[in-house]
Amino acid sequence: MLNLTVKQLAAGLAARQFSSAELTSFFLSRIKAMQPALNAFITVDEEASLAAAREADRRLAGGQGGPLTGVPIAHKDIFCTRGWLTTCGSKILSNFVAPYDAHVIERFRDAGTVILGKTNMDEFAMGSSNETSFYGPVRNPWNRETVPGGSSGGSAAAVAARLAPAATATDTGGSIRQPAALTGICGLKPTYGLVSRYGMIAFASSLDQGGPMARTAEDLALLLGAMAGFDARDSTSLERPAEDYTRELARPLAGLRIGLPKEFFAAGTDPDVARAVDAAIAEYRRLGCETVEVSLPNMKLSVPVYYVLAPAEASSNLARFDGVRYGWRAPEYADLADMYAKTRAQGFGAEVKRRILIGTYVLSHGYYDAYYIKAQRLRRLIAQDFVAAFRKCDVIMGPTSPSTAFRIGEKAADPVQMYLSDIFTIAVNLAGLPGMSIPCGFDGSGLPVGLQLIGNYFSEARMLNVAHQYQQATDWHARVPPGI
Amino acid sequence: MNWEIVIGLETHAQLSTSSKIFSGAATAFGAAPNTQACAVDIALPGVLPVLNRGAVERAIRFGLAVGARINPVSVFARKNYFYPDLPKGYQISQYELPVVEGGSLAIVVGDAPKTVRLTRAHLEEDAGKSLHEDFHGMSGIDLNRAGTPLLEIVTEPDMRSAAEAVAYARTLHALVTWIGICDGNMQEGSFRCDANVSVRPAGSDRLGTRCEIKNLNSFRFLERAIEFEARRQIEIIEDGGTIRQETRLYDPDRDETRSMRSKEEAHDYRYFPDPDLLPLAVSDEWIARVRGEMPELPQAKRERFVAQYALTPYDATALTASRETADYFEAAAGGADPRVAKQVANWITVNLTARLNEAGIDISASRIAPGQLRGLVDRIADGTISGKIAKDVFDAIWAGEGSADEVIEKRGLRQVSDAGAIEKIVDEVIAANAQQVADYRAGKEKAFNSLVGQVMKASKGRANPQQVNEILRRRLVS
Numbered sequence: 038m039l040n041l042t043v044k045q046l047a048a049g050l051a052a053r054q055f056s057s058a059e060l061t062s063f064f065l066s067r068i069k070a071m072q073p074a075l076n077a078f079i080t081v082d083e084e085a086s087l088a089a090a091r092e093a094d095r096r097l098a099g100g101q102g103g104p105l106t107g108v109p110i111a112h113k114d115i116f117c118t119r120g121w122l123t124t125c126g127s128k129i130l131s132n133f134v135a136p137y138d139a140h141v142i143e144r145f146r147d148a149g150t151v152i153l154g155k156t157n158m159d160e161f162a163m164g165s166s167n168e169t170s171f172y173g174p175v176r177n178p179w180n181r182e183t184v185p186g187g188s189s190g191g192s193a194a195a196v197a198a199r200l201a202p203a204a205t206a207t208d209t210g211g212s213i214r215q216p217a218a219l220t221g222i223c224g225l226k227p228t229y230g231l232v233s234r235y236g237m238i239a240f241a242s243s244l245d246q247g248g249p250m251a252r253t254a255e256d257l258a259l260l261l262g263a264m265a266g267f268d269a270r271d272s273t274s275l276e277r278p279a280e281d282y283t284r285e286l287a288r289p290l291a292g293l294r295i296g297l298p299k300e301f302f303a304a305g306t307d308p309d310v311a312r313a314v315d316a317a318i319a320e321y322r323r324l325g326c327e328t329v330e331v332s333l334p335n336m337k338l339s340v341p342v343y344y345v346l347a348p349a350e351a352s353s354n355l356a357r358f359d360g361v362r363y364g365w366r367a368p369e370y371a372d373l374a375d376m377y378a379k380t381r382a383q384g385f386g387a388e389v390k391r392r393i394l395i396g397t398y399v400l401s402h403g404y405y406d407a408y409y410i411k412a413q414r415l416r417r418l419i420a421q422d423f424v425a426a427f428r429k430c431d432v433i434m435g436p437t438s439p440s441t442a443f444r445i446g447e448k449a450a451d452p453v454q455m456y457l458s459d460i461f462t463i464a465v466n467l468a469g470l471p472g473m474s475i476p477c478g479f480d481g482s483g484l485p486v487g488l489q490l491i492g493n494y495f496s497e498a499r500m501l502n503v504a505h506q507y508q509q510a511t512d513w514h515a516r517v518p519p520g521i
Numbered sequence: 522m523n524w525e526i527v528i529g530l531e532t533h534a535q536l537s538t539s540s541k542i543f544s545g546a547a548t549a550f551g552a553a554p555n556t557q558a559c560a561v562d563i564a565l566p567g568v569l570p571v572l573n574r575g576a577v578e579r580a581i582r583f584g585l586a587v588g589a590r591i592n593p594v595s596v597f598a599r600k601n602y603f604y605p606d607l608p609k610g611y612q613i614s615q616y617e618l619p620v621v622e623g624g625s626l627a628i629v630v631g632d633a634p635k636t637v638r639l640t641r642a643h644l645e646e647d648a649g650k651s652l653h654e655d656f657h658g659m660s661g662i663d664l665n666r667a668g669t670p671l672l673e674i675v676t677e678p679d680m681r682s683a684a685e686a687v688a689y690a691r692t693l694h695a696l697v698t699w700i701g702i703c704d705g706n707m708q709e710g711s712f713r714c715d716a717n718v719s720v721r722p723a724g725s726d727r728l729g730t731r732c733e734i735k736n737l738n739s740f741r742f743l744e745r746a747i748e749f750e751a752r753r754q755i756e757i758i759e760d761g762g763t764i765r766q767e768t769r770l771y772d773p774d775r776d777e778t779r780s781m782r783s784k785e786e787a788h789d790y791r792y793f794p795d796p797d798l799l800p801l802a803v804s805d806e807w808i809a810r811v812r813g814e815m816p817e818l819p820q821a822k823r824e825r826f827v828a829q830y831a832l833t834p835y836d837a838t839a840l841t842a843s844r845e846t847a848d849y850f851e852a853a854a855g856g857a858d859p860r861v862a863k864q865v866a867n868w869i870t871v872n873l874t875a876r877l878n879e880a881g882i883d884i885s886a887s888r889i890a891p892g893q894l895r896g897l898v899d900r901i902a903d904g905t906i907s908g909k910i911a912k913d914v915f916d917a918i919w920a921g922e923g924s925a926d927e928v929i930e931k932r933g934l935r936q937v938s939d940a941g942a943i944e945k946i947v948d949e950v951i952a953a954n955a956q957q958v959a960d961y962r963a964g965k966e967k968a969f970n971s972l973v974g975q976v977m978k979a980s981k982g983r984a985n986p987q988q989v990n991e992i993l994r995r996r997l998v999s
Contacts, residue, residue: 136565
């Protein structure tokens with residue numbers, strides 16, 4: 038069961054080779070065993086998981102199973118899950134048991150999947166290393182002295198270490214793709230609006246998007262089919278007909294035009310990463326693809342633009358965590374203002390407070406035009422660069438992250454260095470495009486390298502095909518971390 | 522020196538939707554605390570606002586009623602500040618691009634007509650309520666009101682006296698209830714005003730520094746607060762002082778305004794477009810549909826009543842004070858000739874209004890249906906009963922004794938217009954009152970009235986008074 042994909046597990050369940058309860062117990066025991074070493078989970082509830090597994094088994098026995106019934110999945114602790122502690126990696130929600138399900142959770146419950154647990158993450162999804170979690174850093178299964186990336190580091194580590202066959206995650210500036218790259222798994226950030234944000238705790242509303250993590254592109258296609266769909270409770274959710282994201286998986290790649298933005302291949306990228314990405318592109322050429330050079334001249338502005346807009350939205354989104362109605366409240370305070378100040382000063386970690394301060398500043402009277410309005414204008418320019426590029430190509434490729442997994446603590450003291458680790462992923466969120474990371478090799482110390490695929494709006498099925506065909510020809514995605 | 526008072530008003534009209542502006546929770550007044558607050562109103566993590574189309578539709582209706590521009594695209598923004606009854610830490614409101622811009626409202630102050638220009642009207646959500654009593658030194662929060670839809674209606678600084686401000690507020694109140702977008706209940710806070718007041722030397726065209734008086738929830742408080750505030754400002758300036766821009770509160774118990782916060786203490790609300798809501802798009806088709814469903818507005822109805830029923834402008838104004846009154850009148854006067862219509866108008870504005878006031882009920886709950894009132898007026902017009910008897914019939918209908926015809930029949934109130942029958946009574950009265958007959962013939966007109974009274978009494982009030990007069994005179998001459 039250890040190395041079976043979601044698709045294989047579902048087939049095994051359907052054929053009654055094993056039960057969901059057996060499968061769930063198997064992963065729960067792995068989670069338990071690996072938790073001290075990896076810290077990938079914040080909450081595990083074995084009883085609840087096994088009860089759901091038994092229910093799935095009844096459905097399967099009654100012939101009422103769907104394609105994912107009984108498959109256990111881990112969920113990022115950003116998704117509100119009815120009856121489960123939902124902390125978003127923060128002390129301020131350390132006592133918050135969600136009274137309702139996020140749309141994504143609802144969809145996976147309806148599909149009959151079993152919740153394996155809630156995965157660790159950077160606090161409020163603010164971070165690229167999982168070091169900002171109130172619940173402690175997550176360790177990378179490939180080298181436990183290194184970070185798994187962030188903010189979906191718990192989900193990524195869980196999938197890489199085979200603690201879960203798949204996991205949900207979210208991506209605001211690279212939080213699915215970068216940890217997927219750093220842990221050698223696959224992650225997909227869909228087109229903005231494809232997956233409902235209802236019940237997904239907001240970081241930066243105009244950028245946040247949920248998506249799946251798994252070990253193969255084929256699994257991502259199955260999971261996206263379950264996650265995506267219109268939800269009237271999210272005004273930014275897109276009303277589109279349901280899609281089968283597996284429908285193009287088998288399509289040959291001959292004639293596919295791959296755009297290579299020269300900005301992705303400039304100096305500054307770790308040579309081992311560049312080498313692995315070049316090799317992957319060579320492989321695509323062998324599969325019959327053409328490559329064309331494209332340019333994203335405004336991409337260099339994406340990090341500063343992002344660090345105006347995302348904190349601005351966050352400063353307002355996080356205002357509701359005030360200790361008044363739910364969540365953690367400072368034990369002692371003099372009056373109302375003091376209650377707010379102490380609750381938020383003690384309830385939020387340093388990175389979250391840094392971003393609230395930046396966001397409050399850029400929205401302040403007298404600074405709004407210079408920062409927020411200007412950043413919005415640049416955001417449109419960045420998006421237009423992609424529109425122009427997609428006139429010349431079908432998919433854009435490059436590295437997901439400029440480096441492989443870095444050591445825990447290495448960048449923690451230097452926020453700007455940390456922010457630059459998302460330099461290749463952020464522009465995709467600003468443009469609202471779908472992006473993906475798949476494993477494409479290793480660096481000299483055996484740490485995985487991720488290849489980033491960026492597609493045009495709503496081209497998820499085609500991107501999954503492009504990734505799947507590569508995975509038919511290579512086995513990077515099937516490599517197992519040492520000791521697993 | 523002569524001073525001119527300059528006033529602009531911001532009115533919050535609570536829109537009459539059954540659910541909140543961004544959630545499905547109910548908006549009914551008076552429910553137990555926090556029973557009408559759902560996850561969105563409480564601002565649980567991860568929940569999102571979804572705009573209520575009914576609220577937008579009401580804003581469009583208002584815009585059309587005041588001749589304003591309905592913006593094809595408007596934007597919801599977040600107004601950020603911390604307060605315990607503001608669950609999200611921001612209020613969703615419209616800031617740079619409101620749904621309604623421009624327009625005006627015609628008012629009458631005393632006898633003088635005046636036009637007040639409107640700046641804008643925008644949609645926003647209400648906050649909850651902090652309760653400071655009964656919690657042993659702590660405060661309670663009731664979020665039932667959080668998310669209630671409001672239309673904030675902002676005027677230009679066009680009013681020049683408290684009386685004008687009140688006339689505007691009353692006209693606006695009548696309009697928003699007329700077009701059915703607000704229940705107008707001021708005690709429950711459905712209609713409340715903020716007044717921006719400044720003063721300047723008469724003849725000056727520069728605006729003085731203004732103070733904003735918050736949350737005036739009665740016309741009387743509005744009037745008193747403006748009067749006090751203008752006096753206060755004039756006194757300060759005449760004493761050589763300057764006005765500080767600030768927000769003030771009116772204390773009705775002490776009849777004065779008090780400083781709440783100065784401009785320097787004002788919040789920086791850090792407005793920015795709400796990324797959870799798409800820009801609000803209002804299509805021409807939508808506007809056309811709302812226009813098609815608009816009721817006839819008070820002004821138009823007034824003019825039509827004068828033209829169609831030959832009412833006086835005074836009566837037409839009284840009958841269009843509310844849509845219910847106007848509807849009642851039209852239901853009663855439908856198809857009537859001007860003489861009957863005038864009678865219907867009189868019965869409504871005098872007798873019925875008095876009765877409704879006594880009973881403390883609204884015309885829509887009147888115990889006399891429009892058709893019943895018309896039945897009564899028709900019997901007066903065709904001479905079945907006299908105006909005097911009609912008052913008794915009116916009371917009987919009010920008391921639930923049935924239609925005018927039923928009451929007349931049951932009580933035998935039909936007017937006697939049969940000349941023979943009247944002559945018989947007249948002759949009996951003449952025979953029995955020789956002294957008064959002699960007095961009349963000696964030129965004492967008073968004696969005639971007494972004889973008429975005797976005849977009416979003898980007929981139990983049913984004799985046709987006009988016929989009684991004629992017959993009596995004729996008989997006394999011969």
